[in-house]
Amino acid sequence: MQKDTLFATLSEALAAHDKRAVRAQLEQMHVADFAAAVGDFNAGLAAQLLDLLSLPDHAEVFGYLDPQLQADIACRMPRNELAALFSQMESDERADLYNRLSEDQQQTLLPGLAQAEREDVRRLASYPEKTAGAMMSSDYATLRSHWTVRKALQRLRLEAPDKETIYQTYVIDGDRHLVGTISLRELILSNPEALIADIMLTEVVAVRVDEDQEDVSEKIRHYDLLALPVLDSAERLVGIVTYDDAMDAVVEEATEDAQKIASVAALEAPMNQVSSWELYRKRVGWLVLLVFGALLSGAGIAHFEAIIESNVALVFFMPLLVGSGGNAGSQSAALMVRALATGEVDLKDWAKVLAREVFVAGALGLTMAAAVFGLGMFRGGMEIAIVVASAMVCVVLAGSLIGLSLPFILSRVKMDPATASGPLVTTIVDATGVLIYLGFASMMLDLAV
Amino acid sequence: MQKDTLFATLSEALAAHDKRAVRAQLEQMHVADFAAAVGDFNAGLAAQLLDLLSLPDHAEVFGYLDPQLQADIACRMPRNELAALFSQMESDERADLYNRLSEDQQQTLLPGLAQAEREDVRRLASYPEKTAGAMMSSDYATLRSHWTVRKALQRLRLEAPDKETIYQTYVIDGDRHLVGTISLRELILSNPEALIADIMLTEVVAVRVDEDQEDVSEKIRHYDLLALPVLDSAERLVGIVTYDDAMDAVVEEATEDAQKIASVAALEAPMNQVSSWELYRKRVGWLVLLVFGALLSGAGIAHFEAIIESNVALVFFMPLLVGSGGNAGSQSAALMVRALATGEVDLKDWAKVLAREVFVAGALGLTMAAAVFGLGMFRGGMEIAIVVASAMVCVVLAGSLIGLSLPFILSRVKMDPATASGPLVTTIVDATGVLIYLGFASMMLDLAV
CATH class of the missing domain: 3.10.580.10 (CBS-domain)
Structure with missing residues (x-):
């Protein structure tokens, strides 16, 4: 059935308070899909819709709802009904829901539960998030x-x-x-x-x-x-x-890793349910922090102002060199983050992985150098070409080694290796790249003068 | 047991051809861990080690080995032994292995199998990789x-x-x-x-x-x-x-997405088993391609050379502005790639998501502008501060919208939305950022002259 038709059918049944129509709909489809349809209503209507179901059906559908919607519906239920629902829920889902209720709601709910259930809920709800205790079921x-x-x-x-x-x-x-x-x-x-x-x-x-x-x-x-x-x-x-x-x-975890790699603090709900304000908050921190990283690059450029002014052709190659280092670094970082996450590589393999990276990145750097040498000749002559090509080898090598090492270092200091590894790597490598490139230029072009 | 001790024990048992010691070891641990230990030997030794096990044990351990190692061991087995092993394997793993054998090996193996098995292997092995048919079991x-x-x-x-x-x-x-x-x-x-x-x-x-x-x-x-x-x-x-x-x-899929986001072509085996040559090949393509993207930024800078020469303070802020746009774009791209991958958002939500992004990115841009306005005042005075701050709003906005749209566009043209979205976004946003920043500068500072 089309999603829109389903929504219309359920809306009608809800308006007519037609229990049989709702039950008939549930019987025709998988409960996960019915729950997804309920999720398209706001919490108030969803609660009314669920009320049209028998308690076991209600509990089953409820278990498939998004945790936040569960909590919003739970607030709207009379205490005795919520207690009855709680008894029917799976122990791990029940504990999750309990943790999302306000302290007031928790206090009014508990006396309605049987002693054993009360203890079970309290115990399961007491474990910190994202641990085995918080995931587990006592059934x-x-x-x-x-x-x-x-x-x-x-x-x-x-x-x-x-x-x-x-x-x-x-x-x-x-x-x-x-x-x-x-x-x-x-x-x-x-x-x-x-x-x-x-x-x-x-x-x-x-x-x-x-x-x-x-x-x-x-x-x-x-x-x-x-x-x-x-x-x-x-x-x-x-x-x-x-x-x-x-x-x-x-x-x-995969979603969180992808967000962290891109310097977004982990969101607490699916993307489509998060408020704009939360999105802003989760992104602004790293963006502002990385500004200070970028200032290093700016300072590097300012330091070499004289050499830039006397060789304006150098500026043309700057985004290319700096960008290539950042790209190579992002590649190494992403490879490492996933290899650490899936356990393919662990902390003590660092030296071995690094040794291989020198080899691979060296080859990449040489390839890139060959690619830009011709460009250098064309835009700035032999001297510029030599500066650009040799800086390229070093920048790609440095970028790759930084990209590879950062996840290891974060992991060593007990931080998630995925943290900001994309833009953080890019920012650090950018500053390094500017220094290497303009450093090479000032050495080589000074000699040539 | 420590990994090293286990390796030593198995090496000893292998040298002494001690079947009982190998079996005793297997009985003491989970078969997945035993298989991981076998994976530490080279294919020749691993094959000899497995030969010391009974056929059912051999088949069970074999099933837990990495597919490439399975194929390397299979080449070393006499035809009748391999046929016997094939009969004991699970149908889906058997078909995977079959697909990794050379055509010669496949032809020598088939006559050794019973008719029903032969048909089953042929049929399961015929489905394209990464489809339900290739994943499924006929048992x-x-x-x-x-x-x-x-x-x-x-x-x-x-x-x-x-x-x-x-x-x-x-x-x-x-x-x-x-x-x-x-x-x-x-x-x-x-x-x-x-x-x-x-x-x-x-x-x-x-x-x-x-x-x-x-x-x-x-x-x-x-x-x-x-x-x-x-x-x-x-x-x-x-x-x-x-x-x-x-x-x-x-x-x-999560690993592949992370690799693709960072512009690495998907690796065909775990990171620690891939050759340096494959790593090089999987990375070099995008790195070289992105060089041409970076040339756009260089061309942009070259175009505005005159304005840079008359206001050198502008160069100081370039990495900062361009970097911030790239970072904001990477964030948007990563959020979108995961939201599309998990089905939280689909193609037809594009307009809705874009509208919200304008709002969030606008707020981010204003925050960043406030952060850099002071810096602009300090380094270059009021005029530079205004240029830098207003360019920042536009660059962050443009970066975010590009980052958000690229995965949608890739998805629309039936490409994986994760493809290169990190560095590709950064490169495109860099060029856009350079043009916006220097464009603003040339308009505003020309007026001020």
């Missing part, structure tokens, strides 16, 4: 090692409706220490009388609650896991992170 | 709608060992048309005598074989799927793409 299935496969399957059947996944289960001891894992596939294929202890895998991949979301996703990807168990500081099982949340985290 | 589980749940579960139990997943199954009719899906969780929770037709979901999300891998991954992520069914042009079910392959594709 996982556990088994005991002395059970038979038959008993395990019976238990899973009972628990299945409340668990995020039953395809991967976790074997714990009396203190909730994780002693093994087993998949539903293995359970189904095993002899019903076999003991869990005899068939479980004991080499378990797990993370701590405070592990960064980037590392959590990378583990899930590296080991091809459906879910990754999360342990507290006493090595007790406290949650699982599922592959779908890891996939969302991967996309979020 | 999926199918059910028929007239079966009972009991019969379905019996069949799944029999088929489980050969299927990539049994957690999501597909209901087909006699012509292999996809009529519904059902998850193992639902099967387990249903009455054993219920008919599949009565409990299956009929609103099925599926893709065509020729769909782009980016869209495939995005669908899996949007709908939180474990696996996505793939249909041929006659709407018949021909394969599934699983979430783990989609996650790899997401990371691969």
Whole structure:
């Protein structure tokens, strides 16, 4: 169905307060698409629309909404309805929503929840953003090692409706220490009388609650896991992170990296939902900071004013030389940022990577020098050509090495290597390029005089 | 275990031809980590190491190796061994490997395979790279709608060992048309005598074989799927793409985007495995092309030579103005590239996004102008300050609008919006900035004379 038609159908149903039409629409499509359509309404209308659904349907659609819209709708719901919705939500989504409510709303909501839920929400909501603790769900299935496969399957059947996944289960001891894992596939294929202890895998991949979301996703990807168990500081099982949340985290991190590379502070919501004021704020900081970097280039030029005045042809080549250094530097920086992010390269590989970069950048510099030598001859004669070509080799080499090293240095001082690496590299390399170029010119052309 | 110790242990076991030691090591760790360790050996030694494993273990470890290493090892294996390994591999990985073999190797391998395998390999290997067809596996589980749940579960139990997943199954009719899906969780929770037709979901999300891998991954992520069914042009079910392959594709696309943004042609292998020659080749093209862009800036400067000579203070502000425009443009381009890649914004939103950008960039330009006005006063007096400040507003505005529009334009002409958007934007904006700045200067300072 066309997006516009769908919007019209839902608007009509909403105006007529037609529960059956809304339900019929939901049954015809995937819940994710229905939720996307609800997201096209403002929070007030979206809340009214969801009210036309049964509670389980409401909860399911609600889970697919954007977190900010969830919070806006939640503010508009009566306390008892919100509490009922909370009980139906998945534990990780519930905790996210709780964190987006105002303190007042949190205080009015909590008494409406059952004791166990209240504790679960509080605990999950307490972990810092972008850690395993904040991503994890507490709806996982556990088994005991002395059970038979038959008993395990019976238990899973009972628990299945409340668990995020039953395809991967976790074997714990009396203190909730994780002693093994087993998949539903293995359970189904095993002899019903076999003991869990005899068939479980004991080499378990797990993370701590405070592990960064980037590392959590990378583990899930590296080991091809459906879910990754999360342990507290006493090595007790406290949650699982599922592959779908890891996939969302991967996309979020890639977007953040791209924004940071271009010197935009990470946005807190998708581009189309962010206010103009937030966009301004997230961009202005680095732009102003980089002005001071550019002043270095200006000062460099001012310093060599005399040589420029006596050889005006030099100015013609300045953007070309400085730009080429910046471009080569951006390339190296981008390659490094992604290689560090995906774990292809790590901090201790710096020397090896740098050595290779000298070689590659040297070759690039020589190619570029050859390309501009002819131009130099044409515009300024042999001397200018020699200055431009030799400066080009050095500028490309310097740009590449700076571009390559900056992400390593940021990473070493515990900053995100992606931070501003594009324009920051360009600005630093620009100043370096001006100095190299005009330095060469003043040395070589002075001699020639 | 430390990486170095592991390498030493495996080297020793290899030298002593000690099968038991190698197997013991594999049992102690996750197969993905063992495969990573094998990847530290050269192809010849890696092949010998894998030879010490049983065939099923060999196949499992082999599946986790980097595709290029797989191909290098495969060349070294006797034909019958390679054929045996092929039969044990997952269908999608097998097809990838097949595509990396030389035509000679392919021809010697095929007769060693069973008829059904041969056809499967040929068919899967025939789809173009980065499409659903190239990502998909043919090891999926199918059910028929007239079966009972009991019969379905019996069949799944029999088929489980050969299927990539049994957690999501597909209901087909006699012509292999996809009529519904059902998850193992639902099967387990249903009455054993219920008919599949009565409990299956009929609103099925599926893709065509020729769909782009980016869209495939995005669908899996949007709908939180474990696996996505793939249909041929006659709407018949021909394969599934699983979430783990989609996650790899997401990371691969993000890396490619980051490289393209920085004007590096997409690398075909991880950074640490690519040769220096490939790195050189992937970078040199854009660097040389952008030289010609930079010539425009140089020509602009040359055109205004007279005004520069009479107001040398102008040169001091040039890197600052031009750089700020480039930085603002890079920010806009990066925001747009990611918003287009994640589907937050699409082509028809261009006018809306542009209107907002005028507002945001205008505010950024005014802020920057205020920041440099004082500097202008200090270095060159009131007139220079006015020129610099008003040029700054225009340069930031122009840079942002160019940066925002370029990804849209590339997308419109069916190119990847990420292509070279960083340095390409910078180069175009540089030239524009030079013209705006010196144009303003020549107008305003001429009047003032």
